[in-house]
Amino acid sequence: MTQEPETTDQNSGRQQADQASWLSLLDWRRRVSKLYEEVRSSADPQAAHAAWRTGRDALFGGHAQSPLTPEARATFTGLLYWPYDPGLVFSVPVDTGVAPERFVVQTSAGHDMPLSRFGRVTLPFGTLDVYWIDVYGGGVFLPLRDATSGHESYGGGRYLLDTVKSADLGSRQSGELTLDFNFAYHPSCFYDHRWSCPLAPPANVLKVRIEAGERAIP
Template identity: 65%
Template sequence: MSASETTAPTWLDLLDWRRRVTEMYAEVRRRRSQDPVGAHRWWAEQRSELFRTHPQSPLPAEARGAFTGLPVWVYDPALVFAAHVRRLPEERLLVASSTGQDLPLVCFGRAEFGAHSLDLYWIDVYGGGVFVPFRDATSGQESYGGGRYLLDTVKGADLGSTSAGELVLDFNFAYHPSCFYDFRWSCPLAPPQNVLNFPVRTGERMA
């Protein structure tokens, strides 16, 4: 086996990445119930460590040596919501990705919180998963123009639900898709239905 074969990321590396992200969010859910601010700080530290050290890091290999951590805004408790989920007739659609490929989604509901709402999507590929992307007034200026993600259960990013069945939307845990860090990654972009008209200065931000 050549040196390149031993250092290149493998499918097992991807499996390990997803396992670790799933375990991380399980711990986030546990910590949030006791100490939301501490849970957020721990989440940012763990993500930064994965970005710095893991073979499946979205960061290009040449950028990891100088990497000092993911920039995040200060935790804001005003941007934490228990969203009522209103079921909608299922609608299949294609959403553009950062590389121009279309991703099949099924819009199945709407998360309503205060005067705002975000459509909920099921990623319509094998295995599937709930997906909640969004853009806001910071997109393209203080955060990635293609939007950020709140939930992506295919990757294990899941903040859970309340005992009443409301969906937890904590914007402090909003994160950039992989394509923000390296254009070679293909990421679905937030559709026009999921654009918020106010700035969400929580979660991950540009440097």
């Protein structure tokens, strides 16, 4: 049985739906941006984290651009996190003396994503490379995997910074990044395979357990 071609009215309806979805996505990004703006302006990181969690739950449970499937959204009661750990908050200089490297990583859906490594940060438990997403506009990107990945958190890793999506914790001074691992979060592909997300490169795998931020199981 062959499929009948769409009528003009059907095409028009689809185009209108697509146009509405772009406005919906704009609203989602504005709301995420506002959440991070409030985090950066707060003098109390733990209170800011609580507000960030509340804001994310509202978006995931009620926004049209939620990465959750409709079935998951119907029973959604909130994202899971480890308790806030003030010992996992750092303000660290970015070492831009590392050799620059441009390469392509695979996303969860098998698409190519160009990244440029432009720096590295050193933490008490290891180092992480800092990337620039090398597409129009660009942005700082800091994904990671740790010893919880594939068990208590997503095997493909979590994101700490993704300034393309407004996930930006700021800087205390020029040349530094604020890294609060309590704000590590799962990419959209963790919730639904229809999303395509760049995975954490091998250089950004920590051998320790980072029991902070979003988790997959209680």
